Amino acid sequence: MKVISIINFKGGVGKTTLTANIGAGLAARGLRVLIIDLDPQASLTFSFFRPEEWYENLANKRTIKQWYDSAGQGRTPTSLASLVSTPPRVAHLISGSGGWLDIIASHLDLLSVDLLLASALDPRSGQVPPRRFVKVHQRLADGLAEGVGDYDIVLIDCAPNFNLVTKNAVVASDFMLIPTRPDFLSTRGIDHLGGQARSLVRRYNEHAAEGGDGIIKEPSFAVVFTMVTFRSDEPIEAHATYIAQTRGLGVPTFSTLVRDRKAVYSAIPESGVPVVLAGSAPRAARQETRQLVDEFRNWIEGNAL
Template sequence: MKVVSVINHKGGVGKTTLTANVGAGLAARGKRVLMLDLDSQASLTISFFTQSEWASELLPTRTIKHWYDGIGTPDAMRSPAPLITKPRRVLELLSHTGGYLDLIAAHRDLADVDTALAADLRGQPQLYVDLHSRLRDGLAHAALSEYDVVLIDCAPNFGLIAKNAVAASNLLLIPTKPDYLSTSGIDSLGMKIRAFVDEYNEHRNGSGGQISRPPAAVIFTMVQNLDGKPIETQRSVISRIEARGVPTFETTIRDSKSVYGPAPEHGVPVILGGTGRAQTRELRELVSEVSDQLDRTAA
């Protein structure tokens, strides 16, 4: 199983749209995919379930918050598998592919969980490895061995829960708008990830279970195209990032609110929905690139 985190500590860059479509695209190719929503805004969750379904069926007992709430208690679940839900609308479309797409939902109070865990860590620094390994250990549980890929939609911050995702990941995808403000945070994110991995391994103190910094690559999103290419101002930003040696995906995702905007309301990602022919084509090309990258990534 490969674990992929979609992460950027800047919001508004199309992170959730990317997660939903890459996950659905991999499932359409026969992969068994689990998506995990770690953002308290729950945009990924309500891209597959209606607000009322989320409120009545998931929020009471079946969100990732309930798994984190159990830390340090006798009732703590070792695996988050009991929280898995199946988005019905998507499963119908995937029924002939051999693949499927499952989800563990977010909770609106996840940010409070992040704050509480950070407070626990300040009071009990000896818990560093246990708290930061929580997701890594949970996803490695045999109860989740059926999945080929886990896709994690991270919140736009770099708190303790986001660090959990990094510690668990084999690959990081960094969706970024090709503009100055969006790309200026790439180096900052890279330094934070590097510092976290070093700190984590120091706490391991040679006891085994150390982690490597996951390979990461930028995916340019919300791109404005002209004659099939990004407009000049965005092309220059993309070229500057590539010139710095930052790994980037060749495929870019165009800005199309008319196509991407209504998709969550219907519970079906654009890549499966049959609308937006150009958008569907580039999403499939991106899924091919991600799939190739996963094949080259060590488990």
């Protein structure tokens, strides 16, 4: 099972849209996919379930918040496997493919989980016992290791920050996918995000070694450019400049450029079907998204970008 975090500190870069489409696209190709929504905005969850479905069937008993909360209430923790839901509209479209797509939904009060995790750490600088530090940061990794289901791929949609819930995702991940708009502010944050992840893994491993626990590897990361504006079938000059600069730094970068199609992708929450599977979506959008899914699969299988 390979675990991939989709993450960027900057919001509005298409993170959730990519997670939904890559997950559905991989499932349609016969893979067993689980997506976990760790963003309190719950946009990924609402991409597959209508708000009334969430309130009625998920909000009080089947979200990632219940799993985190249960471990902090002195009782046997809820298992991740018990929180899995299957988006019905996607399940219908991929039936017969051999694959499936499941989700662990988010909750609008997920921010309280970060406070719960922080309370387990001594706030005084340098006073956190190594094993306590490791235990808090590897909560999600432990939950996945205990058994969540027979999946090939786990995709984690992270919040646009580096709080303890996001750090849980990074510690659990083999890969990090960074959706990025080709502009100054978005590309400037790539190095910072990579540095934060490396620093987290280094600190984690220092505490793990001191406490006698196992160390982890840094997740491999790559960038995919989103919301790219094209003219005459080429990215406009302003976007092409930032794409070239990023690639020039040697940052692993997808060749597929996701065009700016706000009107197309914004329809996902209403239909519950990602563009990659939506027969009503423009053919060019579906082809582009499927190309991205194929490139993503090659990347996680070890093929260089």
